[in-house]
Structures are given as structure tokens and as C-alpha cells.
Amino acid sequence: MARNNNDDDDAIDESDCCGNGCTNCILDHKPQPSQRAQLAGKRNVILTYANFRLLSNEAYKADAQVRLMHFGYDTEHDAGDSILDIPPGHHVMLRTDATTPLLRPYSPYWSDFVAKEFKLLIKLQPNGPMSSFLANLQPLQVLQFRGPIGANYVHDANGAKCIVIIAQGVAIAPTLPLVAQILDNEDDMNRIRHLICAQDLEHVYFRERLLEFAQYWNYSSCLYLAHQSCTCCDSNTPPTDQPCEQVRRQLRYKEAAYTGRLEAKQLAAQLPANDAENIVVIIAGHSSFQREMSEQVAKVAGVSAGNIHLLKGTKLSITSTFIAC
Numbered sequence: 001m002a003r004n005n006n007d008d009d010d011a012i013d014e015s016d017c018c019g020n021g022c023t024n025c026i027l028d029h030k031p032q033p034s035q036r037a038q039l040a041g042k043r044n045v046i047l048t049y050a051n052f053r054l055l056s057n058e059a060y061k062a063d064a065q066v067r068l069m070h071f072g073y074d075t076e077h078d079a080g081d082s083i084l085d086i087p088p089g090h091h092v093m094l095r096t097d098a099t100t101p102l103l104r105p106y107s108p109y110w111s112d113f114v115a116k117e118f119k120l121l122i123k124l125q126p127n128g129p130m131s132s133f134l135a136n137l138q139p140l141q142v143l144q145f146r147g148p149i150g151a152n153y154v155h156d157a158n159g160a161k162c163i164v165i166i167a168q169g170v171a172i173a174p175t176l177p178l179v180a181q182i183l184d185n186e187d188d189m190n191r192i193r194h195l196i197c198a199q200d201l202e203h204v205y206f207r208e209r210l211l212e213f214a215q216y217w218n219y220s221s222c223l224y225l226a227h228q229s230c231t232c233c234d235s236n237t238p239p240t241d242q243p244c245e246q247v248r249r250q251l252r253y254k255e256a257a258y259t260g261r262l263e264a265k266q267l268a269a270q271l272p273a274n275d276a277e278n279i280v281v282i283i284a285g286h287s288s289f290q291r292e293m294s295e296q297v298a299k300v301a302g303v304s305a306g307n308i309h310l311l312k313g314t315k316l317s318i319t320s321t322f323i324a325c
């Protein structure tokens with residue numbers, strides 16, 4: 001893509017791309033001034049690379065490899081005429097300093113317009129360069145982020161569709177603002193079916209938040225626990241979709257779960273029958289998962305490609321080894 005010569009700070013060139021082959025690459029989706037920022041008459045601080053301080057970095061429950069990271073805009077040079085707008089479904093680009101230059105996309109699950117803060121759920125990948133960098137971050141260390149980039153899905157609040165959101169592992173994070181956006185709008189008549197794939201109950205992120213969502217008339221969810229273990233079943237127990245009594249006892253009010261992967265049979269049961277035009281599917285997860293799910297929803301419910309949106313980018317190099325959920 002050609003460099004934008006109007007304003008060097010805003011310019012996008014090949015070096016702004018992380019090279020992962022994201023479906024919503026920064027080269028095709030240049031960060032744009034948001035409508036909310038324009039309405040507020042303020043500058044969106046993240047439109048060009050901006051400094052954010054690490055306010056907290058906590059392990060997610062017992063898993064030290066999964067981190068909740070909270071960042072706040074470094075207000076040292078802030079004249080107070082700015083906001084932070086990262087609309088639902090968008091991601092931001094993290095850039096490290098010149099000595100160890102790295103560039104990776106991350107999808108905030110929470111952001112605050114006025115306080116100029118955002119939060120990420122990050123799974124540290126073994127031997128990953130950015131993961132090692134993030135694992136060693138010190139409190140108040142300054143990092144550079146740019147965005148918002150994306151999104152592949154633009155929500156229509158005037159619709160009355162069934163929005164099926166399929167999320168895998170930590171990729172549930174960017175689906176939370178999308179859900180909240182719909183539920184927070186009383187006039188929005190869309191219904192949400194949130195299908196969450198995780199290895200087991202311990203790895204269902206944001207469970208409390210999901211239970212809050214479940215209080216709304218137009219939200220329901222189902223957990224697919226691909227590797228849930230218990231002490232009552234063994235290898236001789238015939239496989240079944242239904243969780244055993246031990247797993248069932250760990251579920252909360254309004255929580256539905258299946259022990260096993262989300263496959264064609266389960267999808268067919270979740271998607272409204274004979275109503276393909278009124279189904280919108282949003283898929284967030286690894287590239288192989290996104291591809292598998294989009295093929296399945298097209299097959300079992302006849303959902304057209306135009307109604308299937310992939311929220312996250314791709315990692316084409318690892319598709320052959322990745323196991324869904």
C-alpha cells in the first residue's frame with residue numbers, strides 16, 4: 001500500500017503489518033477517526049502509535065500463561081482534548097522498541113472512552129517472542145499501541161436477527177464488547193447465541209460476565225468442553241454430549257454445557273432451522289477453527305458467506321497442527 005503523504009504520523013506502510021496474514025490487516029483497514037470521537041470533538045489517542053502504561057498484569061486464575069493486562073494512556077503530554085475509542089470487534093497493534101522490534105495484534109475485551117484505558121486477555125505462547133517480552137513486563141512500563149483496526153463485522157442495531165457468536169479459548173475476549181453493545185441497547189431486538197469452546201470449565205474465561213449476560217432476554221450461551229475431566233467417568237464410559245453428574249454440579253444457574261467439541265450435530269441444534277437469511281454468524285478463534293466453523297455453519301444451516309464474519313486474523317503456518325477448543 002502506498003504511503004499516505006498527508007500526515008506522516010498517520011502513514012501506513014508495509015512495516016505496519018505483522019505479517020500474520022490477518023483477514024483484517026492494517027494495510028487494508030487503516031485506523032479511522034471514529035464517529036464517537038468526532039461527535040465528542042476530540043482526538044482518538046490511539047490513531048497513531050501512542051504510549052500506554054501497564055497498570056496491572058495478573059495471571060488468569062491459576063494459569064500463569066494467561067494474563068489479564070490493563071493499560072492506561074500515558075498522559076504526560078496529554079492536553080486533555082482526547083479520548084480512547086476502540087469500537088467492539090476491533091483490535092490494536094502492539095509495537096516494541098527498536099532494539100527488539102516486534103509487531104503483534106491484540107483484541108481488547110474492555111476499554112474506557114474517557115479514562116483512556118483498555119484491557120487485554122493474553123495467552124503467552126511457548127517460545128513466542130512477543131510472549132516472552134510480555135511475560136517480563138514491569139508495572140508502569142510504557143508500551144506503544146496503535147488502532148483501532150478492523151472490524152470484519154459492523155453491527156446493525158435495527159435488525160431482529162439471530163446472532164450466533166462462536167468463540168474459541170482466549171478469542172472469547174473480543175466477543176464480549178460485541179455482546180455488551182447489543183445488550184446495553186434496549187431498542188436492539190437482535191438475539192445472541194454465544195457458543196463457547198474451551199478445553200474445560202477452568203478455561204472458560206469471563207464466566208461471571210457470561211452469567212451477567214444471561215440475565216438478558218435476548219442472550220443465551222452454551223459451553224463446549226472438549227477435554228473436561230472428572231473422576232466418575234473413565235475410558236469405558238460411552239461418549240455422550242451431556243455432562244456427567246460431577247460436571248453438572250459445577251455449573252451455575254442458566255449455564256448450559258456439553259462435554260465434547262462443537263461439531264456439525266451440535267451446531268445444527270443451535271442454529272434456527274430454515275431461517276438462513278436471519279442468521280448472522282461471528283467466529284473468533286484460530287484460523288483453522290474459523291475455517292472449520294464457517295464451513296459447518298454454511299453446511300448445516302445454509303448461512304451464506306456474506307453473513308459469516310471472522311473476527312480474528314489468521315495464523316496460516318500452524319493450521320495443520322492446531323486442535324480446536
Ligand SMILES: Cc1cc2nc3c(=O)[nH]c(=O)nc-3n(C[C@H](O)[C@H](O)[C@H](O)COP(=O)(O)OP(=O)(O)OC[C@H]3O[C@@H](n4cnc5c(N)ncnc54)[C@H](O)[C@@H]3O)c2cc1C
Pocket residue numbers: 020022091104105106107108120121122123124125126127128129130131132170173286311312313314315317318322
Ligand atoms: C487480529 C488478531 C487479534 C489477536 N488478539 C489476541 C488477543 O487478544 N490475545 C492473545 O493472546 N493473542 C491474540 N492474538 C495472537 C497474538 O497476536 C500473537 O500471535 C500471540 O500473542 C503470540 O505472539 P508471539 O510473538 O509470542 O508468538 P508467535 O511467534 O506469534 O508464535 C509462537 C508460537 O505459538 C504459536 N501460536 C501463536 N499464536 C497461536 C494461537 N493463537 N494458537 C495456537 N498457537 C499459536 C505459533 O505458531 C508459534 O509456534 C491475535 C492475533 C490476531 C491475528
